[in-house]
Amino acid sequence: MENKLNRRAFVSVASMAGAGFTLGFPNISIASGIDTLKPAILGGPQAHSGMFPAWPVVSEIEEKAMSDVLQSKKWCRLGSNKVDNFETEYKKLTGAKHCLATSSGTSALYTLLGALDIGPGDEVIIPVYTFIATYNVVVLNYALPIFVDTDIESFQIDANKIEVAITKQTKVIMPVHIGGSPANLDKILEISRKTNIPVIEDACQAHLAEWRGKKVGNYGLAGAFSFQASKNLNSGEGGAIITNDEKLAQTCYSFHNQGQGGRVTGFNPGTGTRGTNMRLSEFQGNLLLAQMTRVVEQTNRRTENASYLTKLLNGIKGITTAKLYEGTTRSAYHLYMFRYDKNHFAGLSRTKFMDALTKEGVPCSNGYGMMNKNEYVTGLAKNKHYLRIYGEKTMNQWLERNQCPQNDLLTGEQSIWFFQNMLLGPRSDMDQIAEAILKIQKYAAEIG
Ligand SMILES: Cc1ncc(COP(=O)(O)O)c(C=O)c1O
Numbered sequence: 211m212e213n214k215l216n217r218r219a220f221v222s223v224a225s226m227a228g229a230g231f232t233l234g235f236p237n238i239s240i241a242s243g244i245d246t247l248k249p250a251i252l253g254g255p256q257a258h259s260g261m262f263p264a265w266p267v268v269s270e271i272e273e274k275a276m277s278d279v280l281q282s283k284k285w286c287r288l289g290s291n292k293v294d295n296f297e298t299e300y301k302k303l304t305g306a307k308h309c310l311a312t313s314s315g316t317s318a319l320y321t322l323l324g325a326l327d328i329g330p331g332d333e334v335i336i337p338v339y340t341f342i343a344t345y346n347v348v349v350l351n352y353a354l355p356i357f358v359d360t361d362i363e364s365f366q367i368d369a370n371k372i373e374v375a376i377t378k379q380t381k382v383i384m385p386v387h388i389g390g391s392p393a394n395l396d397k398i399l400e401i402s403r404k405t406n407i408p409v410i411e412d413a414c415q416a417h418l419a420e421w422r423g424k425k426v427g428n429y430g431l432a433g434a435f436s437f438q439a440s441k442n443l444n445s446g447e448g449g450a451i452i453t454n455d456e457k458l459a460q461t462c463y464s465f466h467n468q469g470q471g472g473r474v475t476g477f478n479p480g481t482g483t484r485g486t487n488m489r490l491s492e493f494q495g496n497l498l499l500a501q502m503t504r505v506v507e508q509t510n511r512r513t514e515n516a517s518y519l520t521k522l523l524n525g526i527k528g529i530t531t532a533k534l535y536e537g538t539t540r541s542a543y544h545l546y547m548f549r550y551d552k553n554h555f556a557g558l559s560r561t562k563f564m565d566a567l568t569k570e571g572v573p574c575s576n577g578y579g580m581m582n583k584n585e586y587v588t589g590l591a592k593n594k595h596y597l598r599i600y601g602e603k604t605m606n607q608w609l610e611r612n613q614c615p616q617n618d619l620l621t622g623e624q625s626i627w628f629f630q631n632m633l634l635g636p637r638s639d640m641d642q643i644a645e646a647i648l649k650i651q652k653y654a655a656e657i658g
Pocket residue numbers: 314315316317340341343344386412414415435436437438447448449
């Protein structure tokens with residue numbers, strides 16, 4: 211699970227005067243004499259002020275969006291049009307034929323599994339390296355979540371390990387585009403075609419990310435997005451489903467609207483046999499329309515800064531940035547993910563490295579952990595409903611099936627994240643992040 215940020219202990223902006231040093235590749239030379247300066251953790255000046263761009267961005271357009279809905283006195287989507295308008299715009303943005311707004315990313319995934327009538331006895335394949343919501347939506351349907359290990363180089367689901375996880379009970383493959391970078395969709399779709407098992411893309415972190423020039427969420431049967439506060443498109447809470455399958459779109463609409471098909475309140479028979487309330491409010495719909503006026507520009511800014519930062523960090527021994535698969539034409543960079551190797555930092559532990567980085571004014575997190583070993587997850591094997599549905603033997607086998615050694619290695623010692631808002635500032639922020647790491651590397655033995 212995401213760690214709380216430990217940040218913004220700004221003391222003073224470091225003035226890095228003097229001779230620069232080079233990062234081991236041509237044409238990028240980091241300004242100025244930091245080799246003579248100590249890391250902040252040893253009493254030197256911070257490499258960065260700690261003041262990365264605030265998130266979310268708010269202006270008069272959001273104020274107007276809120277007050278328009280307030281004054282209209284139409285706060286529910288039924289019988290009104292703001293959420294409808296948002297769905298139209300999000301369709302245009304993603305190139306999908308259908309879009310359904312939902313109350314959260316979790317409810318987008320839950321609605322999809324509900325519309326596909328996933329239930330007890332079914333298995334759903336998910337990556338182990340993800341936010342807990344990916345797991346929860348499977349368990350809410352009393353289906354069995356089957357973890358697939360992580361490709362340590364990309365932080366994504368290891369698509370080469372999906373096929374062995376498939377059984378007769380497998381009903382859905384649910385890859386996640388973690389950090390906003392696409393999972394290996396070519397390989398995943400090949401397996402889906404071969405086995406006839408549908409793919410639901412958990413694109414909750416991947417707004418505007420692209421695989422081979424097309425927005426993610428369009429590749430599987432459907433994709434789910436989150437607009438929760440930390441996300442690259444934000445309405446506090448919120449979500450959306452995109453799909454190119456009309457029948458599924460209708461069933462999802464009914465499911466998220468208490469099984470009713472109509473656009474106004476009242477009894478309007480829908481599609482499917484299950485339902486609940488997962489509707490987005492008009493406030494959130496209109497807020498999203500306002501936030502969307504900046505989303506393309508912000509995404510471009512993140513892409514530019516992230517590729518520059520990648521060039522800088524790839525020049526530092528012991529730092530390995532997350533690989534993007536060959537089909538990736540755009541990462542959303544919801545998270546900037548990289549691996550840390552203490553052997554190139556005089557044995558300095560990841561915890562101490564992150565502590566030193568934070569003191570430099572550069573917030574970071576070690577990211578997700580070993581979900582498969584988390585007590586909340588292993589406890590499922592003792593859940594009375596699961597024992598009744600699957601029996602003790604199957605639940606014990608389930609625990610055994612959930613081994614993910616690569617993920618253990620990644621999360622136990624190596625993974626580190628920066629956050630999307632850190633990529634929204636000037637390029638000099640990227641220089642200062644790299645400077646911070648180089649300072650720590652130079653003084654690693656002393657820090658340790
Ligand atoms: C990969 C992933 N899936 C699902 C979700 C759930 O989205 P929400 O928080 O909007 O319910 C999130 C949110 O963090 C996520 O990161």
